[in-house]
Amino acid sequence: MSQLEDIANQDGWRCWVCDEPVDATISVNDPRGPSVDSRATNARSAKKGAADFAGGERLAHRGCNTKKGAVTAVIPWPSDLVLMDPAPLITVAERLDRKGGREVVVRCADRADAQQVAHWLVDRFSRLAPALAVDASIDPGGGQFVVALTAARRR
Known part of the structure; x- marks a missing residue:
């Protein structure tokens, strides 16, 4: 092979x-x-x-x-998801891999959109960074919902 x-x-x-x-x-x-x-x-x-x-x-x-090329790739967000201020996913994955902890990734207008985005993020990260176990959380704030990823620090 x-x-x-x-x-x-x-x-x-x-x-x-x-x-x-x-x-x-x-x-x-x-x-x-x-x-x-x-x-x-x-x-x-x-x-x-x-x-x-x-x-x-x-x-x-x-x-x-x-x-x-030789630059950091940009991982596209699906066009059917409704989101605001999305973070660059490669940067999020690198930071979570390096430090662990919690990283705010995106804001959504309602809870249903936030749940759909959270599900997509966990699924996408399972392939983007297979060695990095992440969980998504949704927190209300300012009339919107914030989606964050959490990873345990590895060492």
């Missing part, structure tokens, strides 16, 4: 950037084809020997991998 197949099987044949399925039958030269991303999000993280989240190899579409 090739390195690509090993990494793809580990990630369930899903792109870590866009979370869409990767088709094994598409050429690796096609933008929707599979590629291996080293996931070192920045030189400083790599030098410090950052935790498992920032390092390691993950499956990505060739186009997603090329588009992000």
